[in-house]
Structures are given as C-alpha cells and as structure tokens.
Amino acid sequence: MIVSVASGKGGTGKTSVAVNMALSVGNVQLLDCDVEEPNAHLLLHPNMHRTEPVYVLVPLINEELCLHCGECAKFCQYNALFDSPEKILFFPELCHSCGGCTLACPRQAITEKERRIGALKFGSAGDVELVYGELDVGEPMAVPIIKAVKKQIEDNKNVIIDAPVGTSCPVIETVRESDFCVLVTEPTPFGLHDLKITVQVLRKMKVPFAVVVNRAGIGDKKVYTYCKEEKIPILMEIPYQRKIAELYSKGVPFSLEMPEWKEKFQTLFNKIRKLVEE
Amino acid sequence: MKQLTILSGKGGTGKTTITASLAVLARNAVLADCDVDAPDLHMLLHPEVIKTQEFKGSKISVVDKTKCDNCGFCREKCRFDAITEAIEVDPIACEGCGVCAAICPTDAITLAERVSGYAYISKTKYGFMAHALLSPGEANSGKLVTLVRQNARILSEKENSDLIIIDGPPGIGCPVIASVTGVDTGLVVTEPTLSGIHDLNRALRLLKHFNVTPFVCVNMYDINRDNTEKIMRFCKENSIEIAGRIPFNPKVTEAMVNGKAVIEYSPESDVAKEIEVIWKKLRSSLKSGEGFQKP
Numbered sequence: 024m025i026v027s028v029a030s031g032k033g034g035t036g037k038t039s040v041a042v043n044m045a046l047s048v049g050n051v052q053l054l055d056c057d058v059e060e061p062n063a064h065l066l067l068h069p070n071m072h073r074t075e076p077v078y079v080l081v082p083l084i085n086e087e088l089c090l091h092c093g094e095c096a097k098f099c100q101y102n103a104l105f106d107s108p109e110k111i112l113f114f115p116e117l118c119h120s121c122g123g124c125t126l127a128c129p130r131q132a133i134t135e136k137e138r139r140i141g142a143l144k145f146g147s148a149g150d151v152e153l154v155y156g157e158l159d160v161g162e163p164m165a166v167p168i169i170k171a172v173k174k175q176i177e178d179n180k181n182v183i184i185d186a187p188v189g190t191s192c193p194v195i196e197t198v199r200e201s202d203f204c205v206l207v208t209e210p211t212p213f214g215l216h217d218l219k220i221t222v223q224v225l226r227k228m229k230v231p232f233a234v235v236v237n238r239a240g241i242g243d244k245k246v247y248t249y250c251k252e253e254k255i256p257i258l259m260e261i262p263y264q265r266k267i268a269e270l271y272s273k274g275v276p277f278s279l280e281m282p283e284w285k286e287k288f289q290t291l292f293n294k295i296r297k298l299v300e301e
Numbered sequence: 302m303k304q305l306t307i308l309s310g311k312g313g314t315g316k317t318t319i320t321a322s323l324a325v326l327a328r329n330a331v332l333a334d335c336d337v338d339a340p341d342l343h344m345l346l347h348p349e350v351i352k353t354q355e356f357k358g359s360k361i362s363v364v365d366k367t368k369c370d371n372c373g374f375c376r377e378k379c380r381f382d383a384i385t386e387a388i389e390v391d392p393i394a395c396e397g398c399g400v401c402a403a404i405c406p407t408d409a410i411t412l413a414e415r416v417s418g419y420a421y422i423s424k425t426k427y428g429f430m431a432h433a434l435l436s437p438g439e440a441n442s443g444k445l446v447t448l449v450r451q452n453a454r455i456l457s458e459k460e461n462s463d464l465i466i467i468d469g470p471p472g473i474g475c476p477v478i479a480s481v482t483g484v485d486t487g488l489v490v491t492e493p494t495l496s497g498i499h500d501l502n503r504a505l506r507l508l509k510h511f512n513v514t515p516f517v518c519v520n521m522y523d524i525n526r527d528n529t530e531k532i533m534r535f536c537k538e539n540s541i542e543i544a545g546r547i548p549f550n551p552k553v554t555e556a557m558v559n560g561k562a563v564i565e566y567s568p569e570s571d572v573a574k575e576i577e578v579i580w581k582k583l584r585s586s587l588k589s590g591e592g593f594q595k596p
Contacts, residue, residue: 031339033312033471038496059472060310060503062496100360100398100412121380121398160503161510163443163475188312188471191338192440195393212557213317217339223437228393241551243558265524272525274495 025176026295027056027201029186029194031217035207036237036261039271041185042066043278045151047288052180055155056197057187058141058168066276069146069153077156077171078137079120079164084111088132098127116163141168143175152180165193173197181292190217190224198225202299204232205258205291211242215249222253231298235291238263256298259291302457303587304465304484306335306513310500312471314490315520318553319576320468321345321562324427326580331462332425333453334432335480336470337418337445345562348423348430356420356433356448358441360397360412362390368409375401375410393438417441420448422456429456443475450479464587473507486587487513488544488579492521493528501532505541514586515541518579522546542586545579547572 028041038055042063045053055063064071082095082104093106103117104124115138125133141158154175156168165187173196176182186197186204198204206221208214218234225232234250239260250257261267270277278284307320320342324332334342362375362383369388376384379401383394402410417439423430431452433445453465469480481487487508491501501517508515517536522529529546536543548571556566564573 032341033309034314034492035312057472059474059477060496060500062311062499065495065499098399098403119396119398121396121400122378123398123400123403126378126400126403158474160473160506161478163478165472165474189336189338189442190437191435191442191476193472193474194338195438195440199393211554212344212560213341216341216344220339220437227438241554268524272492272494272497272528 024203024296024299025182025184025201026203026205027184027186027198028205028207029198029221030188030207031190031221032208032213033188035209035214037207038062038066038185039276040205040207040235040237041183043276043284044288044292045183046276047278047285048181048292049150050181051150052152052154052177052182053185054172054175054182055153055185056169056172057185058156058158058165058172059187061155061157063185064146064153064155065274067148067151067153068274069148071144071146073145075143076139077141077143077168078139079118079167080122080135081115081118081120081138082113082124082133083136084113085132085134086110088130090130092129094127094129095124095133098123120167140164143171166196169193169196190220195224195228198228198230201230203295204230205235205295206232207235207237208246209238209242210236210244210246212245214242215246218246219249222255233258233298235259235261237261258294259287302463302465303486304467305486305488305583305587306467306469306481306484307488307490308469308477308481308504309471309490310473310504311491311497314492314497315547316490317341317345317468318557318563319490319518320466322564322573322576323466323580325562325564326577327464327466329428329462330464330466331428331453331457331460332430333449333465333467334430335446335449335467335476337433337435337442337449337476338470340432340434342468343432344560345557346425346427346430347560348421348425348432350421350423352422354420355416356418356445357414358417358444359415360399361392361395361415362397362401362410363413364388364390365409365411368407370407372406375405378404396440418445420445420452422452428462429460431456443479446476446479473503477507478511481508481511481513484513486516486583488516488518488583490518490520491532493519493525493532495528498528498532516544516583517541518544519546521549523548542582544582545575547575
C-alpha cells in the first residue's frame with residue numbers, strides 16, 4: 024500500500040505525520056518527495072548508506088552537422104533552444120527532456136547527453152528504510168527527481184510518501200499512483216483555503232483521501248464544518264501543544280517521547296488500510 | 302523601482318503574515334502574490350479584482366479519433382507517460398511538448414492551447430496587487446509567477462510606485478526561482494527548528510546563486526532559543542543581516558481568523574512592533590541601495 028502525506032499550505036505538519044506514522048508501523052519504506060526542501064531525515068536521524076546522482080537528458084548538438092536551419096528551436100515548446108546566427112544556444116534549465124529536438128533535426132545533428140540536477144539518498148533507521156531526493160540549488164525542475172525517488176518503491180512494503188507543499192506539478196507527480204492520500208491541515212483560514220484547493224486536485228486525480236487536523240485548538244472551527252459538508256473523514260487530530268512544537272524544533276518525532284501517540288499513529292494507518300480495502 | 306521578495310524554503314514559517322504587514326507599512330507599494338498554487342495573501346488584504354486574464358502557459362495534445370489507427374507510436378515516444386493504452390491523452394501528465402503530434406503517421410494529433418489558470422489585477426486598501434490562481438492539477442507555475450511579476454511591474458510604472466513586495470512560494474524550485482530572479486532584496490523568513498535551519502540554508506544559497514541581497518527574519522524565535530542563537534551566529538559568520546526576531550504570539554492566528562494583517566489587528570503587540578523594526582531595516586537598505594553586504 025502506498026500512502027502519501029500532503030498539504031496545500033506549508034508547515035502544517037506533513038513531515039511530522041509521515042515520520043511518526045513510519046516509526047509506528049512495521050515493514051516501512053519512507054520516501055521524501057519534497058526534493059526542494061527534504062526534511063524527513065532531520066526527524067528520522069537515519070544512517071545514510073549511499074548517494075546516487077539524478078540526471079536528465081538534454082540535447083547535444085553536433086556543430087559540424089548543424090546547418091542552423093532552426094527547426095529544433097522552432098519545435099521546442101519550452102524555448103530551451105535559440106537559433107542565433109553563430110550557433111544554437113541551449114538553456115538547460117528550461118529543457119523538459121522530451122527529446123523532440125532530436126526528432127525535429129533534419130540532419131540528425133542532435134543526440135542526447137545526461138545532465139545532473141540533483142541526487143537520491145538512501146538510509147535507514149531501525150526497520151524504517153528512507154529514500155529521499157535532493158534538488159541541486161538553482162535547478163528549477165523537481166519532477167524528474169520525484170520520479171527517480173518513486174522508482175525506488177518496493178511493492179511488498181508499507182510505503183509512506185512525504186509530499187512537497189502546494190498543489191502543482193511536484194505534488195501531482197508525487198501523489199500519482201498512491202492508494203491513499205492523507206491531507207494534513209491546520210484549523211485556520213489559510214489551512215482551510217489551501218485544503219480546499221488540494222481537495223479539488225485529488226478529486227480530479229481520483230486519489231482517495233482523508234484529513235488529519237494538526238494544531239487542533241488554534242484558529243477557528245471552519246475546517247471541521249467544511250469536512251463535514253464535503254463528507255471528508257477526519258482521521259486524527261493532533262492538539263496544539265508547546266511540547267510537540269519544541270520536540271519538533273529539536274528534530275525529535277513526538278511519538279518517541281510521548282508513547283501514547285505511537286498507538287494513535289498505528290490506528291491512523293489501520294484506518295487508512297481499511298478505507299483502501301473498501 | 303525596487304523589488305523585495307519574501308521567501309522561506311520551508312512552508313508555514315510566516316511569509317504571508319509578514320508580507321501583509323509590510324504591505325500595510327509600506328503604503329503605496331505594489332503587491333504581488335507569487336504563491337500561485339496556494340495563494341493566501343488575498344485573505345488578509347481583500348483585493349477587489351479589476352481585471353482578469355486567462356493564463357495559457359502550455360499546450361496539450363488532442364487526438365482526433367477519426368484519424369487515429371491505434372499504431373501506438375505516440376505512446377512509445379512520449380516521455381511523460383501521458384498517452385494511455387486506449388490512445389487518449391492524460392491531461393495531468395501531458396506537458397505539451399508536441400512529440401506525439403510530430404511523429405504521428407496519420408496526423409491525428411494536434412497541439413491545442415490550454416488555459417491553466419487566471420491572473421488578476423486588483424486594488425487593495427494598501428495599494429495595487431497582482432495575483433493569480435493556477436487551476437487544480439495544472440503545471441507551469443513558474444510561468445504564471447512570471448506573468449504576475451510582469452503585471453506588478455506594469456502597475457508600479459503606472460502608479461509611480463517605487464517598490465514591489467513579492468510574497469514568494471515555499472521551496473526553492475521553479476516558481477521560487479521565478480519569484481527571485483532580478484529582485485533587489487530577499488527576506489528569508491525562518492523558524493528555529495532543524496527543518497527551518499536546513500531550509501534557510503538552501504534558500505540563502507539560492508539567493509546567492511541569483512545575486513539577490515539576503516536578509517533573515519527568525520519567526521517564533523522563542524520556541525527554541527538555542528536554535529535561534531545558532532541561526533544568528535550562522536548569519537553573522539556569513540555577513541548576512543538579521544532583519545529581526547519575531548516572538549510567538551497567538552494574536553497572529555487571531556488576526557488571520559479576522560482576515561487582517563497582524564499590524565492592523567494588534568498594532569501594539571510585540572509582533573507588530575518587531576515587524577516595524579524589520580520594515581525600517583529593509584526600507585533603508587532598499588532606499589539607499591548601499592550598505593548591502595553581499596554574501
């Protein structure tokens with residue numbers, strides 16, 4: 024079973040929920056797909072075993088064959104190629120690696136080469152296996168790294184995915200093919216507003232989901248009214264407690280220091296399993 | 302005209318709360334909400350929309366079933382797994398590259414324009430505002446950010462405003478890069494947690510990469526004073542100016558629930574006072590254009 028943990032608004036507690044759940048359930052693979060700002064390892068404190076670079080394919084132009092006809096630049100939908108009188112200029116950050124330019128070139132002057140945009144990191148803590156991606160600073164495209172992280176999914180494991188923040192392409196790529204998505208929110212106007220957007224995205228993607236309310240007790244009650252009206256189950260509430268916030272700030276998953284929560288996270292996972300099996 | 306971007310790396314550290322209060326203090330700045338997939342600034346500033354624009358950021362493949370002979374060549378060549386076995390286009394996966402249209406032996410595929418969201422130009426009590434909303438499940442948020450920033454620039458020229466305040470998205474990827482390229486100053490809002498520090502570091506490296514002068518603000522600094530100390534020391538060692546330290550205060554959430562910037566809702570609070578200090582530092586640095594310490 025693949026369960027992703029997501030939220031439209033940042034800082035609602037995705038990573039906390041993902042890591043605490045991973046520590047409470049056996050046979051777990053935890054994937055951190057927030058490759059722009061991966062944080063799960065800061066809570067999990069894993070032993071890191073190895074690092075693997077992530078490459079994308081970009082065009083390699085053979086200047087000897089190139090006649091500057093400009094067909095490649097005309098074809099590229101992302102303006103990554105520009106036909107100047109002296110040479111074809113290539114802007115690697117704009118390239119989506121579709122391979123179209125190699126097909127468009129009438130002289131077969133374009134082949135492809137690999138370009139590094141980030142890395143995969145592998146580690147483990149107890150029986151939790153961790154894989155996370157890390158986008159190189161200055162690189163814009165998170166999606167190829169997210170795809171690389173997801174390739175590591177082991178089918179026989181309980182897979183928990185810490186998703187990136189927001190609702191656009193990185194989130195969509197992360198949540199695609201998940202059996203279930205846990206939406207972590209907080210009971211504030213920002214929390215509710217961004218939850219509503221995320222719900223629309225998940226409905227469009229047809230991924231089943233439910234809500235976990237974090238920092239319960241702050242803000243107002245509108246998240247609860249909304250979930251009731253939309254018939255979205257609330258699977259768990261985590262109260263706002265200074266102790267939880269302080270443990271998080273030190274990089275300690277709170278279920279380790281407050282053992283009653285270990286059971287609650289097991290219950291959460293079992294509820295999800297039941298919902299998926301239905 | 303100067304541009305200031307509020308960013309954070311890590312989400313939920315208080316970017317929008319601070320942006321809204323800076324907007325109140327700045328008077329007559331143009332505001333730009335560049336968090337286009339989950340924008341929140343409008344909930345504090347209540348913009349009145351004057352103009353709506355369709356955002357056509359990409360294209361999408363369309364299969365003409367009357368011409369398609371199901372050869373599957375498109376499916377084989379698509380690098381985004383966007384063509385199903387039934388030779389239908391998955392709109393969520395399709396990036397509009399045009400490879401399928403180019404290679405289809407029966408010319409059954411064309412590229413069509415796709416409306417991926419809307420950009421807005423609005424008026425608020427505190428100045429004009431450019432913002433947008435990406436449609437659910439759409440890509441290309443970086444391009445939409447660029448459109449919002451273009452709109453903000455046009456507004457600032459028309460209104461003779463000398464400052465654009467940009468509320469940035471979380472992360473360090475494409476929409477964040479689009480929010481910081483070419484700006485004068487970046488205010489990184491962090492919190493004294495291990496994740497906050499880790500993400501601050503990456504956000505500062507991003508600003509350095511794009512040659513933007515950094516300032517750091519530690520929000521909720523009293524949640525963990527040791528970590529705040531670490532951040533202060535780190536900034537000092539790297540010659541990065543600390544714009545301020547904001548204490549934890551439930552008034553911030555109360556202000557949000559009441560749809561107000563904290564500086565309007567509770568002007569006498571310690572949070573409001575500290576944001577005033579931050580604004581003064583940012584303003585003098587933006588005005589002089591000097592005294593900036595490049596990292």
